[in-house]
Amino acid sequence: MAEKPNFESYFQPPNMKSQNTTIAKDAYKFVYTANEAASEGVTEPKRLPMLIKKTMSLARAPISTYKVGAVGRASSGRVYLGVNVDFPGLPLNQSIHATQFLVTNLALNSEEGLRQLAVGVSTDGIEIGAPCGNCRQFLLEISNAPDIKILSRSKRVEASFTTLKCLFSDRLTPDQVLPKGTPLLLDKRDNYLSLPSPVQGEICSETDCSHLKCRALAAANSSFSPYTDSPSGVALLDNEGNVYRGWYIESVAAIPSLGPVQAALVDFVARGRGKGFDKIVGAVLVEKSIANVRQERTAKMILETIADPNCDFKVFYCKDDLGQKLMTTRFRF
16 A cells, blocks of 8 residues: 655655666656757757657557657747547546647646647658647637648658648637637636635745645646636646646637646656656645536546545635736726
8 A cells, every 4th residue: 555645745855866867857858948859850840740759659548559749849949749648447538639738738838829730640650640620629729829830741742831720710719709808728827716714824925836735726827717717726746746737728619628637647747757647646626616617526536547546635625816807807808
């Protein structure tokens, strides 16, 4: 039986990493600076596929056994990877698509836009094509979505870019539903959520705090839920005291939406250096007590299936600061 996590250890300084650990970390790299990407052969957008095979090797697809890799260049010039992830014992609709992973990776790293995208569509990584319909719809939540350039390449056809707008002409878009000026995915946002007393008094002001409760609340405040107003965030703890976080990301088309546990698992896969999900020993969910979309039961189901059997899962219910929210809305319009 695994031991309960020692929450006091959060505050201990990290141990010095050995050279072998550094090498292992590079093998699981999901974010590249422009210079790092160039050292891998990505010297221009058309060369994004240079990282496809490496990306596909990082996919976790024990059920489908079909590994998908996505490589994208953000507006900052950094290059991000995305992989598909499915979970034994869970329905396939709980899986994470490679492009969903990549977009969540952008959000977790405070990127403001996606410029070019390449998705491997063959098992050998040679053929590059458009993401699936689910992921195209997910991409539409980004403010510059119509102008995102999707790379296509086959064994017989040279690589070329097509905009998402051209690939997905008949589409449901956020601007058909949301008021003008609503922040979209990757735009800066604050949901003005807080925890009620006495819990609120225990919340730290530091943005990089190691308390799971604080990190989950911060994640919920970044949650993208403009259609149902049901923001939520999750923080995970692994067996070495590392904390990972993610938030609910909603789609105007509903089905492509990504739950907060899956978003936190994107962070876990991207920064966990290949660890298994059974190394997750603690988790906190923050969400509203009354919401159109509730995450508690689904989060519990996922964690009971994939995490350490003794994973300590807690839920805290937050509330809106309506005054701040109304003031921000009035300023926006």
